[in-house]
Amino acid sequence: MLTLLGNRTPMCDSLDRRSFLRIGGLALGGMTLPQVLQAEQATGVNANGKGIIMIFLPGGPSHQDMWDIKMDAPSEVRGEFTPIQTKVPGVEICEQFPRLASISDKLTFIRTMVGAGGSHYAFQCLTGRHDRNQPPGGWPALGSVLSKVYGPKDLAVPSYVGLSPKTGHAPWGDNGQPGFLGVSHAPFTPHGDGAADLVLNGISNDRLSSRKQVLKSFDRFRSQVDQSGMMEGLDAFNQQAFGILTSSKLVDALDLEKEPKQIRDRYGYGEDKLQADGSTKLLTNFLKARRLIEAGVRCVSLSFSRWDWHGGNFDRGRQDFPMLDQAVSALVEDMENRGMLDDVTVVVWGEFGRTPKINANAGRDHWPRVSCAMLAGGGMKHGQVIGETNRLGEEPVKRPVHFQEVFATLYKSLGIDVDHTTVQDLQGRPRFLVDQNVHQPMPELIG
Numbered sequence: 092m093l094t095l096l097g098n099r100t101p102m103c104d105s106l107d108r109r110s111f112l113r114i115g116g117l118a119l120g121g122m123t124l125p126q127v128l129q130a131e132q133a134t135g136v137n138a139n140g141k142g143i144i145m146i147f148l149p150g151g152p153s154h155q156d157m158w159d160i161k162m163d164a165p166s167e168v169r170g171e172f173t174p175i176q177t178k179v180p181g182v183e184i185c186e187q188f189p190r191l192a193s194i195s196d197k198l199t200f201i202r203t204m205v206g207a208g209g210s211h212y213a214f215q216c217l218t219g220r221h222d223r224n225q226p227p228g229g230w231p232a233l234g235s236v237l238s239k240v241y242g243p244k245d246l247a248v249p250s251y252v253g254l255s256p257k258t259g260h261a262p263w264g265d266n267g268q269p270g271f272l273g274v275s276h277a278p279f280t281p282h283g284d285g286a287a288d289l290v291l292n293g294i295s296n297d298r299l300s301s302r303k304q305v306l307k308s309f310d311r312f313r314s315q316v317d318q319s320g321m322m323e324g325l326d327a328f329n330q331q332a333f334g335i336l337t338s339s340k341l342v343d344a345l346d347l348e349k350e351p352k353q354i355r356d357r358y359g360y361g362e363d364k365l366q367a368d369g370s371t372k373l374l375t376n377f378l379k380a381r382r383l384i385e386a387g388v389r390c391v392s393l394s395f396s397r398w399d400w401h402g403g404n405f406d407r408g409r410q411d412f413p414m415l416d417q418a419v420s421a422l423v424e425d426m427e428n429r430g431m432l433d434d435v436t437v438v439v440w441g442e443f444g445r446t447p448k449i450n451a452n453a454g455r456d457h458w459p460r461v462s463c464a465m466l467a468g469g470g471m472k473h474g475q476v477i478g479e480t481n482r483l484g485e486e487p488v489k490r491p492v493h494f495q496e497v498f499a500t501l502y503k504s505l506g507i508d509v510d511h512t513t514v515q516d517l518q519g520r521p522r523f524l525v526d527q528n529v530h531q532p533m534p535e536l537i538g
Contacts, residue, residue: 140434141469141505142384143233145392146377146419147213147255148441149263149369150399153455154463155447155484156408158184158476159202168447168483171405179474187412190420191465196474197423197432199466199536203478203487206494207443207459211399212262213255216440217392218270219498219525225270228517232267233498234390235276236524239514240507244387247338252383253278254376254393259368266392271516278392281345344386347375354378358421361414369397372411377418381425384435398441402452415439423467436469436504438497447483460486464497469504471536495530503532 155161160174160183174183177195184192184200191198208214208221215221217232231239234251243250253266269276343349361374372395380391395418396411419439426432444462445455461480467473479489499509502524509532513521 140384140431142388142435143237143390143501143505144380144384144422144435144437145217145233145267145390146437146439147216147263147392147394148396148398148415148439149213149258149260149394150211150397150441151443151445151457151462152398152441153400153404153408153445154202154461154480155445156185156404156455157188157412158200158463158465159480159484160185161447161482161484164447164483167449170449172408179476182476185408185412187408188416190416194420194423197427197467199471199473199475199477201464201466201477201492201497202461202480203489203491204440204444204462204464204494204497205460205487205491207462209443209457209459210262211260212442213265213267213392213394214262215442215494216438217265217267219495226516226518226520226522228271228273229268231270231272231276231514232278232392233501234267234278234392235269235272236502236514237389237505238269238276239272240512241389244389245340247340248344248383248387249279249341250389251276251278252388252391253280254379254391255280256365256371256394258365258370258394263369263394263397267390271522272514278390340386344382344388345379347378347382350378350382354425357417357425359414359417361418366397369399370394372396372414374414374418377422378425381422381429381431385429385431400445400454401450401456402454404445404449404454406453419465419467426468432468433470434468436471436501437467438464438501439466440464444484447485458485461491464492466497466536469501471500471504472538473536475535477533477535492533493530495525496533499525499530500532500536503537 155168156170156172160172161169162174172185172187175186175189175192176183177192179195182195182200184195208223210222212222217234218230219233220230222229232251234253238250241250251267255264255266258264266278266280347355355375355378358378359374362372365371376393376395380393383391395415398411400407419437422437423432426435441462443457443459446458448455450456461484477490478487478492480486481488502509502512507524509524510527513523516522
């Protein structure tokens with residue numbers, strides 16, 4: 092097994108953590124990394140700086156305690172938080188998000204997300220679709236689609252990286268599945284806090300190059316006798332595997348010690364500890380996502396904390412809301428300062444909303460009928476609220492927004508026409524990226 096060892100990164104609990112990245116095994120008889128990094132380049136590879144950062148809040152965040160506070164609702168619905176005015180006149184959000192309020196002209200708050208499947212999973216936030224009645228192989232995540240349609244920008248950097256850790260409730264730790272596009276378009280998943288030094292188990296680059304020549308010769312022979320077509324393109328997969336192993340670009344992107352301390356401090360550090368069966372509160376992942384996009388990754392997915400607050404809703408909000416406020420605002424401002432914000436879209440959301448009525452444990456229960464989302468960047472028209480719910484936050488009364496509408500918008504921001512672009516499933520059937528003639532890019536965001 093190949094391991095990238097990293098610098099010791101100081102965390103908020105004052106402990107030093109040596110980070111690492113497992114890439115896969117490399118042996119004389121063959122290698123597993125190319126099977127994971129296999130990336131077919133479609134014609135017209137896009138080498139621009141566009142990208143997506145998908146921030147998933149596992150468990151279903153409370154929409155009426157974040158960006159849709161109902162001060163006119165009765166006390167059993169209203170809750171303990173009060174709204175504050177944002178930079179956009181007439182737009183208010185929860186008092187626990189002062190930094191996001193100060194940059195709201197760069198954000199869009201969607202208050203009427205609909206179409207939630209109602210399951211505790213990241214799947215819909217990564218694909219735009221339900222996990223029921225899937226085609227053979229399953230629906231691919233957005234990052235996998237980008238890997239298929241555009242291929243890698245750089246053979247030394249994967250197109251799709253997932254930073255979510257394994258969680259006790261496995262669907263919350265899903266970084267995105269390649270579905271019928273195949274394992275070659277699965278997210279590359281580093282484990283740990285970062286990476287710095289590449290350790291090849293005593294194998295020098297010269298020896299690695301020599302093994303590469305042996306593997307190429309062997310693979311040519313295998314491809315000649317393979318009648319099924321399974322070997323087609325293996326040389327390209329090997330190139331990317333060796334590119335990652337012999338380049339420092341991916342390793343450098345994951346090494347936060349290369350970032351100025353004032354930038355790291357601005358994002359914050361958080362907690363590298365799983366929250367029950369949910370994710371970590373690791374704020375460094377937000378900075379890592381920016382660095383990965385900057386290095387050439389097209390899509391980064393990450394998860395933050397655990398939002399299934401059936402009890403202690405307001406105490407937990409006072410803990411997690413300020414952390415999310417700090418990390419997301421830092422990400423948006425940082426990318427703007429670097430000239431990245433017009434090209435990179437940030438999406439923050441969960442699988443569904445919470446019940447309007449507060450339960451006996453001071454919590455809110457599952458509510459798939461409406462939820463919320465926040466978007467930034469991507470060259471879109473921001474500084475607005477989309478949608479309106481009724482007085483109790485139960486359901487939309489104006490402009491419901493389906494998950495697939497958001498996905499159609501994301502694809503368009505990346506230069507992909509959802510009316511004409513298709514990817515082939517396992518049976519060779521062309522599949523549209525969203526339900527054709529049903530969901531279109533949102534005109535409020537992209538004219």
